[in-house]
Amino acid sequence: xxxxxxxxxxxxxxxxxxxxxxxxxxxxxxxxxxxxxxxxxxxxxxxxxxxxxxxxxxxxxxxxxxxxxxxxxxxxxxxxxxxxxxxxxxxxxxxxxxxxxxxxxxxxxxxxxxxxxxxxxxxxxxxxxxxxxxxxxxxxxxxxxxxxxxxxxxxxxxxxxxxxxxxxxxxxxxxxxxxxxxxxxxxxxxxxxxxxxxxxxxxxxxxxxxxxxxxxxxxxxxxxxxxxxxxxxxxxxxxxxxxxxxxxxxxxxxxxxxxxxxxxxxxxxxxxxxxxxxxxxxxxxxxxxxxxxxxxxxxxxxxxxxxxxxxxxxxxxxxxxxxxxxxxxxxxxxxxxxxxxxxxxxxxxxxxxxxxxxxxxxxxxxxxxxxxxxxxxxxxxxxxxxxxxxxxxxxxxxxxxxxxxxxxx
Amino acid sequence: xxxxxxxxxxxxxxxxxxxxxxxxxxxxxxxxxxxxxxxxxxxxxxxxxxxxxxxxxxxxxxxxxxxxxxxxxxxxxxxxxxxxxxxxxxxxxxxxxxxxxxxxxxxxxxxxxxxxxxxxxxxxxxxxxxxxxxxxxxxxxxxxxxxxxxxxxxxxxxxxxxxxxxxxxxxxxxxxxxxxxxxxxxxxxxxxxxxxxxxxxxxxxxxxxxxxxxxxxxxxxxxxxxxxxxxxxxxxx
Numbered sequence: 136x137x138x139x140x141x142x143x144x145x146x147x148x149x150x151x152x153x154x155x156x157x158x159x160x161x162x163x164x165x166x167x168x169x170x171x172x173x174x175x176x177x178x179x180x181x182x183x184x185x186x187x188x189x190x191x192x193x194x195x196x197x198x199x200x201x202x203x204x205x206x207x208x209x210x211x212x213x214x215x216x217x218x219x220x221x222x223x224x225x226x227x228x229x230x231x232x233x234x235x236x237x238x239x240x241x242x243x244x245x246x247x248x249x250x251x252x253x254x255x256x257x258x259x260x261x262x263x264x265x266x267x268x269x270x271x272x273x274x275x276x277x278x279x280x281x282x283x284x285x286x287x288x289x290x291x292x293x294x295x296x297x298x299x300x301x302x303x304x305x306x307x308x309x310x311x312x313x314x315x316x317x318x319x320x321x322x323x324x325x326x327x328x329x330x331x332x333x334x335x336x337x338x339x340x341x342x343x344x345x346x347x348x349x350x351x352x353x354x355x356x357x358x359x360x361x362x363x364x365x366x367x368x369x370x371x372x373x374x375x376x377x378x379x380x381x382x383x384x385x386x387x388x389x390x391x392x393x394x395x396x397x398x399x400x401x402x403x404x405x406x407x408x409x410x411x412x413x414x415x416x417x418x419x420x421x422x423x424x425x426x427x428x429x430x431x432x433x434x435x436x437x438x439x440x441x442x443x444x445x446x447x448x449x450x451x452x453x454x455x456x457x458x459x460x461x462x463x464x465x466x467x468x469x470x471x472x473x474x475x476x477x478x479x480x481x482x483x484x485x486x487x488x489x490x491x492x493x494x495x496x497x498x499x500x501x502x503x504x505x506x507x508x509x510x511x512x513x514x515x516x517x518x519x520x521x522x523x524x525x526x527x528x529x530x531x532x533x534x535x536x537x538x539x540x541x542x543x544x
Numbered sequence: 545x546x547x548x549x550x551x552x553x554x555x556x557x558x559x560x561x562x563x564x565x566x567x568x569x570x571x572x573x574x575x576x577x578x579x580x581x582x583x584x585x586x587x588x589x590x591x592x593x594x595x596x597x598x599x600x601x602x603x604x605x606x607x608x609x610x611x612x613x614x615x616x617x618x619x620x621x622x623x624x625x626x627x628x629x630x631x632x633x634x635x636x637x638x639x640x641x642x643x644x645x646x647x648x649x650x651x652x653x654x655x656x657x658x659x660x661x662x663x664x665x666x667x668x669x670x671x672x673x674x675x676x677x678x679x680x681x682x683x684x685x686x687x688x689x690x691x692x693x694x695x696x697x698x699x700x701x702x703x704x705x706x707x708x709x710x711x712x713x714x715x716x717x718x719x720x721x722x723x724x725x726x727x728x729x730x731x732x733x734x735x736x737x738x739x740x741x742x743x744x745x746x747x748x749x750x751x752x753x754x755x756x757x758x759x760x761x762x763x764x765x766x767x768x769x770x771x772x773x774x775x776x777x778x779x780x781x
Contacts, residue, residue, distance in 0.1 A: 278609070331611065470568065470738025470739055472568075473567050473742065474565050493770040496766055497766045501568075502571070
């Protein structure tokens with residue numbers, strides 16, 4: 136790699152020191168503070184750190200952290216990979232990730248949806264992976280049609296190779312100004328944000344996975360890759376049994392996206408797939424923690440589409456603990472609870488906790504889902520018989536539970 | 545099959561305007577009617593379909609700028625909602641749906657866009673986004689307890705002489721002039737987005753009572769627990 140200019144070297148080194156201090160003093164994993172310090176000293180640091188590397192950017196409403204991890208695992212076949220594994224997905228986190236792996240010729244960066252245009256412009260990444268867009272914490276995240284429009288503008292006129300989920304109409308629209316797109320039929324469970332054509336506003340007609348606008352020519356592109364239940368189908372029509380350790384349809388979709396990205400980097404499926412199978416949990420997601428004979432599997436779900444995915448993974452034969460907060464990172468508004476259909480939980484023992492448990496309690500009451508209200512996660516766990524239990528929590532509720540178990544990974 | 549006498553709840557354009565939990569208002573109305581033994585039938589009207597005129601309670605929710613403009617165009621062209629309201633149906637219009645009911649509102653770039661003229665109000669784009677909890681005291685003529693909820697909008701709404709303010713804000717922005725929402729006849733507009741009725745079951749009952757008359761009391765402890773927790777938290781900060 137070419138040597139960084141002196142100022143950038145210094146900025147990068149001081150950022151790493153700040154990150155180390157942050158970790159040593161127990162304030163966090165250091166990935167944000169380190170990047171902030173670096174950017175303060177050298178505002179152009181991200182561009183400089185990105186230069187001469189082959190980068191993939193990963194963005195979506197759901198599955199960013201997991202897919203970033205899967206792609207990273209696959210690209211390790213080629214050599215060292217810099218990545219923001221802990222979900223610090225804004226420029227400070229990207230600076231930190233690239234600073235910590237200065238010699239890595241490859242980089243896989245999870246990027247917040249809003250920051251994608253800025254990060255793409257700054258880094259000039261060669262590959263962008265786009266999975267899904269749905270309503271999410273709108274008190275701070277903004278409107279998704281506008282987001283997709285910004286993606287279009289950012290991708291237009293660049294040589295970027297986009298890997299995009301063509302089962303999501305809004306993602307398809309957001310990606311379709313790119314010079315080169317590989318379309319993946321990655322599935323779309325949550326459809327409530329795509330009944331209307333992003334191009335003209337007309338109604339979208341749907342038949343199975345296919346969709347087309349009734350009023351204009353916008354329609355689903357022909358996919359090169361597809362997920363078919365437990366199988367990935369590659370552009371040559373070859374079928375690959377996925378056999379992932381990560382559970383659920385959403386992760387099988389994430390894996391096919393990762394295989395398509397890996398192939399864009401020159402890693403064939405037969406080398407990438409065994410790497411994906413090694414991933415068991417991602418920053419605490421899907422991990423199982425144990426206390427007094429209770430084995431709790433932790434599922435993160437931050438928005439309606441994420442809850443649908445979590446319901447797909449949760450075992451209908453087990454009790455389930457639900458925990459909801461509304462701190463800044465969660466969105467301070469709990470309205471989204473009303474977009475989720477909880478009736479699937481009828482018949483299971485359901486336990487409700489978290490800082491906004493009364494919001495969730497009323498929601499379940501209106502859905503005629505019986506439940507037990509608990510003051511804390513610990514109380515809810517202690518009420519379980521020994522054995523397995525599923526846990527679904529939104530962002531800060533999930534982090535609180537992880538902390539209880541020593542930031543379980 | 546619901547009988548002809550079932551209470552008909554009509555949810556207008558969930559494909560365009562249901563950005564954040566707007567379904568909650570539908571579910572709360574259904575639950576509060578059914579728990580009183582009132583049969584309900586709920587109709588989801590997609591934007592490509594005509595709005596039925598024979599509904600009892602109509603709901604329209606919040607959404608992004610572009611769908612809001614599309615919804616206004618289609619409602620004006622369709623005319624079904626106008627006929628239903630003229631016939632005495634109840635209507636709760638939320639956030640973007642509230643703005644649509646007036647003579648005009650602010651479009652994507654702040655440009656004035658024609659509304660559908662069901663309420664004597666005019667909206668425009670305000671200087672800053674209003675995001676957060678809202679608390680307001682309801683117009684005494686309606687006899688409702690304190691209004692509580694969450695707002696997330698950039699609109700400023702001016703009330704004309706043909707409507708009355710729904711409430712006077714003590715926390716939050718609402719219409720932008722110290723008041724929140726408005727009402728006229730059986731039409732209520734509010735910036736409390738998403739499931740406003742989950743936080744204000746008395747408002748849900750008001751809409752129901754306009755169609756079915758006096759209502760039997762319900763066990764509201766779940767609603768009341770949430771209301772008290774929210775009001776205490778918001779008023780204390």
